Amino acid sequence: MDFEYLFELLCGGVVKGSIYALIALGYTMVYGIIQLINFAHGEIYMIGAFVALIITGMLTLSGYSGLSVLVLAAVIAMIYAAAYGYTLEKIAYRPLRNAPRLSPLISAIGASIFLTNYVQLVQTPDFLPFPELVPEFEFMESISRYMSSVDMVILAVTTLTMVALTVLIKYTRIGKAMRATQQDMVMARLVGINVDRVISATFIIGSVLAAIAGVLIASRTGQINSAIGFMAGLKAFTAAVLGGIGNIPGAVLGGLVLGVAETLGAGFISSAYEDVFAFGLLVLILILRPAGLLGKAVKQKV
Amino acid sequence: MAHLKRSFGISLWFMFLTLPLIVVRVNTVAREVEWRWQNLAWVGLGAFAIAWFWQFSIERRMAKRVRAAAEAHPEKQKHSLAQRLADDPVLSRRVLIGVAALAMVFPWLVSTGQNFYHVNVMVSALIFVVLGLGLNITVGLAGLLDLGYIAFFAVGAYTYALLNKNFGLGFWTCLPLGGVMGMLFGVVLGFPILRLRGDYLAIVTLGFASITKIVLENWDTVFGGAAGIANIPRPDLFGLELGGRDKAVYTYYIVLALVGLTVLVTNRLKNSRIGRAWMALREDEIASVAMGVDMARTKLSAYALGAFWAGLVGVVFAAHNNFINPDSFTFMDSAMILAMVVLGGMGSILGVIIASLALKLLPEYLRAFAEYRMLVFGAVMVLMMIFRPQGLINDMRRKYEYDTADGESDNGGE
Numbered sequence: 135m136d137f138e139y140l141f142e143l144l145c146g147g148v149v150k151g152s153i154y155a156l157i158a159l160g161y162t163m164v165y166g167i168i169q170l171i172n173f174a175h176g177e178i179y180m181i182g183a184f185v186a187l188i189i190t191g192m193l194t195l196s197g198y199s200g201l202s203v204l205v206l207a208a209v210i211a212m213i214y215a216a217a218y219g220y221t222l223e224k225i226a227y228r229p230l231r232n233a234p235r236l237s238p239l240i241s242a243i244g245a246s247i248f249l250t251n252y253v254q255l256v257q258t259p260d261f262l263p264f265p266e267l268v269p270e271f272e273f274m275e276s277i278s279r280y281m282s283s284v285d286m287v288i289l290a291v292t293t294l295t296m297v298a299l300t301v302l303i304k305y306t307r308i309g310k311a312m313r314a315t316q317q318d319m320v321m322a323r324l325v326g327i328n329v330d331r332v333i334s335a336t337f338i339i340g341s342v343l344a345a346i347a348g349v350l351i352a353s354r355t356g357q358i359n360s361a362i363g364f365m366a367g368l369k370a371f372t373a374a375v376l377g378g379i380g381n382i383p384g385a386v387l388g389g390l391v392l393g394v395a396e397t398l399g400a401g402f403i404s405s406a407y408e409d410v411f412a413f414g415l416l417v418l419i420l421i422l423r424p425a426g427l428l429g430k431a432v433k434q435k436v
Numbered sequence: 437m438a439h440l441k442r443s444f445g446i447s448l449w450f451m452f453l454t455l456p457l458i459v460v461r462v463n464t465v466a467r468e469v470e471w472r473w474q475n476l477a478w479v480g481l482g483a484f485a486i487a488w489f490w491q492f493s494i495e496r497r498m499a500k501r502v503r504a505a506a507e508a509h510p511e512k513q514k515h516s517l518a519q520r521l522a523d524d525p526v527l528s529r530r531v532l533i534g535v536a537a538l539a540m541v542f543p544w545l546v547s548t549g550q551n552f553y554h555v556n557v558m559v560s561a562l563i564f565v566v567l568g569l570g571l572n573i574t575v576g577l578a579g580l581l582d583l584g585y586i587a588f589f590a591v592g593a594y595t596y597a598l599l600n601k602n603f604g605l606g607f608w609t610c611l612p613l614g615g616v617m618g619m620l621f622g623v624v625l626g627f628p629i630l631r632l633r634g635d636y637l638a639i640v641t642l643g644f645a646s647i648t649k650i651v652l653e654n655w656d657t658v659f660g661g662a663a664g665i666a667n668i669p670r671p672d673l674f675g676l677e678l679g680g681r682d683k684a685v686y687t688y689y690i691v692l693a694l695v696g697l698t699v700l701v702t703n704r705l706k707n708s709r710i711g712r713a714w715m716a717l718r719e720d721e722i723a724s725v726a727m728g729v730d731m732a733r734t735k736l737s738a739y740a741l742g743a744f745w746a747g748l749v750g751v752v753f754a755a756h757n758n759f760i761n762p763d764s765f766t767f768m769d770s771a772m773i774l775a776m777v778v779l780g781g782m783g784s785i786l787g788v789i790i791a792s793l794a795l796k797l798l799p800e801y802l803r804a805f806a807e808y809r810m811l812v813f814g815a816v817m818v819l820m821m822i823f824r825p826q827g828l829i830n831d832m833r834r835k836y837e838y839d840t841a842d843g844e845s846d847n848g849g850e
Contacts, residue, residue: 171638184457191462192469210456217453226818229494233825236581240778243771244817251811256458256475368642368767375639406654413643420636421628 138279143401144394145280149354151393152292156347157370158377158385159299160340166316166380167336168231173242174222175344176367177249178215180360182345183352184253186211187264194265204267208349212342218249219341220334228330246364254360261359264352288350295346296386299339303382308335316380372416378429387427391415443487450483451476497823528786539692543685552684556756559684561796562691563753568776568792569698569785570745575774576783577702577711578738579718581638584645585773588618588743590652590765592750597665597760598658607671611751618747619740626739630732645770652762664761668754687756694752695789698745702785705741714738715783779820781827790828 157179164172189207193199226245230238271283281289303309314322315332323329351366352358369392377388392412399411419427458479461470543555571585592614599605599613629640652659659665670683671690705711713734716724725731754760772795780791802809 181457188456188460188462192460195462195467195469214453214456221449221453226822229822230825233821234782236575236774236778236782237821237825239581240775241818241821243775244814244821246814247768247810248814248818251814253457255807255811256454257461262462364767368646372639372643375636379636404654407650410647410650413647416643417629417640420632420640424632424636426636 139401142280143397145285146401147394147397148390149281149285149288149393150397151373151390152289153347153351153354153389154366154370154373154393155386155389156292156295156343156350157366158373158389159296159382160344161367161371162374162377162379162382162385163312163336163340165374166382167312167319167333168227168238169235170227170238171242171371172227172340173239173367174226174245174249175340176363176365176370177246177253178219178222178341178363179344179348179366180358180363181218181249181253181348182211182215182341183264183348183358183362184257184360185214186345186349186352187262187358190265190267194267199265199267201267201269204349204353208346211345211349215341215345215348216338219337219344222249223334223337228333246367250360250363257360259360261357263357264355266353266356268353284354288354291346291350295343299343299382302339308332312336369412372412375426376416376419378426381426381428384426384428391427439488439491442491443484446487447480447484451480454479493823536696543688552681555681555684555688557797557800559688559691559756561793561800562688562695563749563756564773564776564796565789565792566691566694566698566745566749567773568780568788569695569702570742570749571773572777572780572783572785572788573702573705573714573745574738574742575777576788577706577718578714578735580735580738582641582739582742583638583767583770583774584641584643584648585742585746586765586767586770587641587645587648588621588746589750589753589769590648590762591621591743592618592747593754593760593764594652594659594665594750595747596751596754597668600668601665607669607751607755611748614751615744615748618750619744621747622740622743623736626736630735642767642770645765645767649762649765652765660761662762664759664763666759668758668760670758671752671755687752691749691752691756694749699785699789706783706785710734710737775817779817779827781829784827784829787827787829 157175160175160178161172164170164175186204186207189210190203193203193207222245226241227238230241268284268287270278271286303312311322311327311332312335314325314327315329319329322332347366348358351362370389373388373392374385375388376392377384377386379385392415395415396408396412400408403411423429455476458475459472461472463470542558543552567585567589571582574580574582574585595614595617596607596610599610600607605613625641625644629637632640653662655661671687706715713724713729716727716729717731717734721731753764757764776792776795777788779795780787780789799809799813802812
């Protein structure tokens with residue numbers, strides 16, 4: 135048993151998993167409140183990455199570079215992702231609030247197709263290179279075998295984001311309103327919560343998280359195209375279900391478990407079957423724990 | 437005036453929204469930035485027009501709803517043409533005979549000489565009609581959300597391709613075998629996941645489909661890998677070899693017969709004991725189990741039967757294309773079939789047929805707008821759901837409604 139190799143894989147898995155977790159949070163928050171599988175969430179992530187690409191591209195061509203460019207691009211990407219998420223909810227989901235359960239799902243699939251093709255049409259269907267803006271940190275040299283500087287940034291940013299999200303949900307007014315709406319929408323309305331605004335806020339927060347994930351993953355893989363949203367969305371949704379959908383710590387745990395399982399499977403068995411490990415694990419866990427890792431089994435009352 | 441102001445605001449918002457993506461294009465190879473401001477003007481104008489129209493239609497819809505509520509007679513609502521067609525047995529029978537006759541002569545109308553493009557297109561479309569009807573059993577009737585339906589289709593297609601390649605079995609032997617294989621996979625997959633709630637079921641089926649596709653792609657020695665399997669023979673007519681056009685026409689009739697069979701079976705099943713059990717489970721699981729419906733068996737049968745049709749028509753698909761590879765069995769196809777069921781109206785046979793034909797034929801004939809067709813397609817899916825969330829034809833069974841004091845009828849919304 136090669137422990138160095140194992141440790142290397144574990145680090146890679148955690149980095150990958152934290153990205154999944156960021157996207158999964160958006161899924162799980164939306165699902166928790168309106169029971170909708172937001173299939174277009176992956177596209178928001180893709181749009182975030184694209185906006186960042188455009189901004190960084192413009193700035194690097196004008197001669198600027200470095201971490202500050204990336205931060206600026208990330209902020210603009212977040213603003214745009216939030217705007218897209220908000221508009222998406224308003225157009226594609228809000229009119230369907232009381233429709234049969236599958237209708238919003240189809241609407242989401244339609245929106246996903248629309249957004250992918252929109253970006254493909256106005257930009258390009260090819261892969262575009264994403265500039266490398268994260269410098270090699272000196273203190274990382276000793277452990278660069280396990281983790282690159284980009285990975286370190288990813289871990290730091292995701293951890294910070296998750297702490298911020300926890301604070302937001304636990305201690306702010308809007309967080310409280312979100313939790314109330316998640317528990318019981320009608321009751322929340324009765325006590326004076328503007329449910330529509332809460333749902334909009336949920337979409338905005340989820341989209342911002344997705345944009346962060348998009349910028350991070352683009353800096354890690356170095357290239358993006360208009361189709362990256364789909365698989366990422368699928369994986370993130372898997373992560374959300376794995377942890378128990380609607381459950382916020384569950385999404386993080388699910389993302390990490392999924393990332394690690396995938397990387398381990400790819401590293402030890404075969405990288406071609408990477409996705410098989412992800413979905414196989416999902417099926418296995420759901421059979422053993424039908425509500426997901428952290429989900430509570432809901433007792434139905436008649 | 438208020439509309440104008442709002443539309444102006446919306447158009448500004450969309451101009452902001454599309455600003456970076458639509459205007460700037462960074463070319464990192466040539467190291468230059470391309471600015472396309474004219475696109476922004478188009479977006480502004482387009483958004484303005486659409487926003488205006490949108491407000492107008494929403495307003496009309498609201499007015500209609502208010503009127504309907506005031507009358508409190510849901511029966512008197514004006515139904516769409518398709519809806520009236522489905523509700524009126526005499527009319528629908530006449531139309532059915534007409535459509536059937538048209539379908540019978542269709543290949544002779546559109547194909548001349550060696551040109552049988554339209555027949556081939558129709559065969560692909562009809563294959564998806566069968567798929568739509570099959571999924572309609574699982575999703576529409578039994579209410580089990582299946583996002584990986586295409587996997588069973590793949591099972592059928594590969595069953596034929598492999599049996600033919602390795603053992604030389606013919607189309608007609610493989611046709612039922614493909615169906616049975618699909619069904620077997622349905623049962624094997626369905627068994628452990630019956631306990632799952634709706635959305636978990638969806639993701640597991642989705643995962644299953646992804647696994648199927650990856651295995652097909654990577655296990656080269658058996659499944660031919662990403663290159664797929666070529667030289668799959670077309671169906672034979674009692675050992676007779678047919679020419680290009682005749683083969684297409686012949687395949688057309690086979691699929692047409694399958695469509696007929698599916699319609700017949702679904703229609704009979706709908707009003708049978710098991711069909712009623714499916715619909716009862718769809719509407720309320722707890723209540724129907726309490727009434728003595730065997731949940732495991734009922735769900736499993738819906739799953740297996742849906743998978744059976746996919747496997748069956750998968751064989752036809754392989755035979756029709758002469759060639760299969762994993763690219764034909766992506767999640768997008770699963771989503772497309774699901775869209776057919778939901779757009780058509782869950783459970784409604786006629787609706788699903790219309791929606792399947794539309795979804796399959798429109799992109800095919802919209803090739804002139806090749807660049808925009810998927811964009812338009814996605815937008816149409818969203819719009820369709822907004823303006824007719826229950827689908828083309830509403831297959832709700834008769835239900836009791838209370839006349840509540842405020843005239844609002846309970847639609848089961850939460």
